[in-house]
Amino acid sequence: MCGIVGYIGHKQAYPILLAGLKRLEYRGYDSAGIALLNGENRIYKCKGKVSDLENYMTGKNVSGTIGIGHTRWATHGEPNDINAHPHMSMNGIFTIIHNGIIENYSQLRKRLEDRGYTFKSDTDTEILVNLIEYIYLKGQVSAEIAVRLALTKVIGAYGILVMCKEEPDVIIAARKGSPLVVGVGNGEYFLASDATPIIEHTNRVVYLNDNDVAVVHRDEITFKTIMNVKITPIIQNIDLDIGEIEKGGFDHFMLKEIFEQPRAIEDTFRGRISRSPNDIHLGGLFHVMDKLVTAKRIIIIGCGTSWHAGLVGEYLFEELARIPVEVEYASEFRYRYPVILHNDIVIAISQSGETADTLAAVKLAKEQGATVIGICNVVGSSIPRETNAGVYTHAGPEIGVASTKAFTAQVTVLSMIAMLLGHERKVISENDYQKLVESLMEIPEKIDYILKDVTKIQEIAKLYKNANNCLYLGRGYLFPVALEGALKLKEISYIHAEGYPAAEMKHGPIALIDEHMPVFVIAAKDKSYEKIVSNIQEVKARKGIVIAIVSEGDTVIRELADHVMEVPLTDEALAPLLAVIPLQLLSYYIAVLRGCNVDQPRNLAKSVTVE
Numbered sequence: 001m002c003g004i005v006g007y008i009g010h011k012q013a014y015p016i017l018l019a020g021l022k023r024l025e026y027r028g029y030d031s032a033g034i035a036l037l038n039g040e041n042r043i044y045k046c047k048g049k050v051s052d053l054e055n056y057m058t059g060k061n062v063s064g065t066i067g068i069g070h071t072r073w074a075t076h077g078e079p080n081d082i083n084a085h086p087h088m089s090m091n092g093i094f095t096i097i098h099n100g101i102i103e104n105y106s107q108l109r110k111r112l113e114d115r116g117y118t119f120k121s122d123t124d125t126e127i128l129v130n131l132i133e134y135i136y137l138k139g140q141v142s143a144e145i146a147v148r149l150a151l152t153k154v155i156g157a158y159g160i161l162v163m164c165k166e167e168p169d170v171i172i173a174a175r176k177g178s179p180l181v182v183g184v185g186n187g188e189y190f191l192a193s194d195a196t197p198i199i200e201h202t203n204r205v206v207y208l209n210d211n212d213v214a215v216v217h218r219d220e221i222t223f224k225t226i227m228n229v230k231i232t233p234i235i236q237n238i239d240l241d242i243g244e245i246e247k248g249g250f251d252h253f254m255l256k257e258i259f260e261q262p263r264a265i266e267d268t269f270r271g272r273i274s275r276s277p278n279d280i281h282l283g284g285l286f287h288v289m290d291k292l293v294t295a296k297r298i299i300i301i302g303c304g305t306s307w308h309a310g311l312v313g314e315y316l317f318e319e320l321a322r323i324p325v326e327v328e329y330a331s332e333f334r335y336r337y338p339v340i341l342h343n344d345i346v347i348a349i350s351q352s353g354e355t356a357d358t359l360a361a362v363k364l365a366k367e368q369g370a371t372v373i374g375i376c377n378v379v380g381s382s383i384p385r386e387t388n389a390g391v392y393t394h395a396g397p398e399i400g401v402a403s404t405k406a407f408t409a410q411v412t413v414l415s416m417i418a419m420l421l422g423h424e425r426k427v428i429s430e431n432d433y434q435k436l437v438e439s440l441m442e443i444p445e446k447i448d449y450i451l452k453d454v455t456k457i458q459e460i461a462k463l464y465k466n467a468n469n470c471l472y473l474g475r476g477y478l479f480p481v482a483l484e485g486a487l488k489l490k491e492i493s494y495i496h497a498e499g500y501p502a503a504e505m506k507h508g509p510i511a512l513i514d515e516h517m518p519v520f521v522i523a524a525k526d527k528s529y530e531k532i533v534s535n536i537q538e539v540k541a542r543k544g545i546v547i548a549i550v551s552e553g554d555t556v557i558r559e560l561a562d563h564v565m566e567v568p569l570t571d572e573a574l575a576p577l578l579a580v581i582p583l584q585l586l587s588y589y590i591a592v593l594r595g596c597n598v599d600q601p602r603n604l605a606k607s608v609t610v611e
């Protein structure tokens with residue numbers, strides 16, 4: 001969702017805030033703004049991207065060594081200049097930036113209106129800043145106390161930074177539900193919704209927990225709860241390289257991240273696979289291994305692309321380990337009174353580790369006694385901190401809004417867990433285990449091979465860039481890949497696309513097929529090969545255009561399809577890791593040809609920290 005950044009120290013705040021907003025823009029890009037405190041509260045904000053804000057700032061007075069900045073993904077109120085953050089209180093005493101949703105904002109608004117407050121914007125945030133000011137003036141209390149008292153009246157989620165004109169040497173930060181990190185410098189502090197804007201200044205960070213407040217002065221910081229109980233902070237060193245969050249010569253983050261997949265997968269299994277004989281060690285699961293091996297059921301939860309990775313997990317766990325699996329959208333799971341048994345294993349998949357619905361589902365599952373395992377990419381994020389055990393994907397920071405390397409890294413982790421459980425439960429023989437682990441280790445090289453020559457994919461992108469609708473079909477392990485291929489296309493090119501299990505096509509989508517309908521069929525040489533060949537014939541019989549992803553050396557589908565894109569052969573269980581690559585690239589090239597903003601597709605946000 002929104003990106004938050006703050007600075008207090010001895011340097012000029014503006015360049016630090018602006019650079020921070022550029023790093024955080026992937027979290028939301030409806031509008032951007034900065035507040036600086038230098039004698040008075042000065043707010044600069046506008047609709048649009050951070051670059052629009054930068055232009056708008058030309059010639060303005062940007063001096064000041066304390067400030068806050070925000071890039072917005074709109075929830076309350078349309079994206080426009082007035083609704084952009086920061087917001088100022090009616091009497092100009094406080095400024096605030098906020099990520100999250102204040103659910104009881106209309107009751108609070110009414111109470112403030114009854115006390116003479118008026119509002120300029122449609123946002124819930126403006127209510128909060130005025131509530132803080134009202135308490136401050138009425139109670140004659142410090143800014144910190146006013147913030148804490150105001151937050152006790154709030155229902156909802158927030159990550160906030162607040163500045164007070166009358167206490168010009170402090171930023172007050174608070175978190176409930178929306179992430180906040182403090183970077184500890186030398187006589188200076190950095191605040192942000194994630195570590196990406198901080199690492200160029202310091203690698204020493206403190207992650208705020210829910211209900212934590214940080215009172216940040218230049219030379220000192222105090223952590224406490226909203227109820228004023230002091231907390232001893234845990235300072236962590238983060239291991240993030242600045243190169244990892246820059247484009248490194250690629251036109252877009254998404255393309256860079258697609259090309260990073262061989263390395264991301266290797267990093268994900270590095271140190272977890274030993275050779276001669278091949279074996280898998282997942283340190284983060286050691287203490288729950290007994291529970292996993294004897295599990296009667298696994299429930300996988302996630303959203304978006306992570307949910308698609310979960311679907312691949314279902315095929316993996318059921319086939320390789322013979323454990324029944326349910327895969328759930330986190331948003332549905334948490335609200336439908338799910339039956340959770342105490343020996344259930346719940347696996348939460350999330351790139352960001354912050355997705356609000358997944359986090360809430362994790363808490364629910366934990367409360368009800370399940371063992372909860374996280375598969376997350378962002379180290380120190382909220383979900384890994386809530387779970388009983390976990391395996392980090394080591395894909396590195398993913399900035400492109402459309403997830404790519406996170407998906408293949410998640411599937412890599414799921415396949416490692418499934419192989420390990422299959423082996424421990426003696427479902428797969430020692431020989432098959434050896435072969436599967438070997439095949440997994442060959443995946444990075446095979447992806448490299450696909451990435452070496454993308455001309456065929458570019459040609460197909462040119463031919464179908466103007467399609468209005470596309471259908472994606474797959475069976476078995478490749479059905480989730482069909483869903484993921486369709487999601488990638490619609491997310492970044494705005495072409496309507498549907499993913500379907502190939503056999504289900506006859507129960508509806510076949511009615512849509514005509515000579516204008518590109519149908520992408522993902523058809524590796526696996527046990528449903530003959531069946532998918534029949535599905536291709538059904539499409540061709542209705543004059544549909546078939547673009548097939550096939551295994552290297554396939555001759556049958558080559559005859560039937562209009563175009564084929566080949567991927568190397570691998571074990572059926574690992575085929576998603578290869579088949580998804582051409583689909584990611586195809587979506588990317590189509591979106592670029594259509595002139596779409598690939599890294600910042602309209603209306604989407606990278607990390608959905610509100611429901």
Ligand code: G6P
Pocket residue numbers: 303304305306349350351352353354355358401402403604605606607608
């Ligand atoms: C958003 C992103 C998707 C992502 C989903 C889940 O919708 O745009 O790319 O798959 O959230 O995010 P998570 O961080 O939980 O994997």
